[in-house]
Amino acid sequence: MISRVALGTAAEDLALCYLEAQGLMLVMRNFRCRAGELDLIMREGENLVFVEVRSRRYTRYGTPAESVTHAKQQKLLRAAAFYLQRQRLDPPCRFDVVAILRSGGEPNIEWIRDAFQLN
Numbered sequence: 001m002i003s004r005v006a007l008g009t010a011a012e013d014l015a016l017c018y019l020e021a022q023g024l025m026l027v028m029r030n031f032r033c034r035a036g037e038l039d040l041i042m043r044e045g046e047n048l049v050f051v052e053v054r055s056r057r058y059t060r061y062g063t064p065a066e067s068v069t070h071a072k073q074q075k076l077l078r079a080a081a082f083y084l085q086r087q088r089l090d091p092p093c094r095f096d097v098v099a100i101l102r103s104g105g106e107p108n109i110e111w112i113r114d115a116f117q118l119n
Helices: 004-021 070-087
Strands: 025-033 036-044 047-056 093-101 108-116
Touching: 004 025, 004 036, 004 047, 004 093, 004 108, 025 070, 036 070, 047 070, 070 093
Parallel strands: 047 093
Antiparallel strands: 025 036, 036 047, 093 108
């Protein structure tokens, strides 16, 4: 059986390849701080894009995108604020979600641009 870490890494690899094919450029991967973790930090033009990658094999407990709860969004917002402060950056930013459903065969990738806002 494959570990959760290995599955998560594989999902991030797939999301990264997908986003790079769409023209985004990787800035950093797996930024960690006390506030949480940012899976992918990408650049699209002038925008800095914080990407949360979610993967599931089944939808019995909801879709991968539905697993990005309000609480998770708040953690991502705090981690992004910490990253921006540490890097002394103030670019336009957005938060995207890449949801991957692996229910057999080819994985289904859903890219949700601007999935949630700073509040």
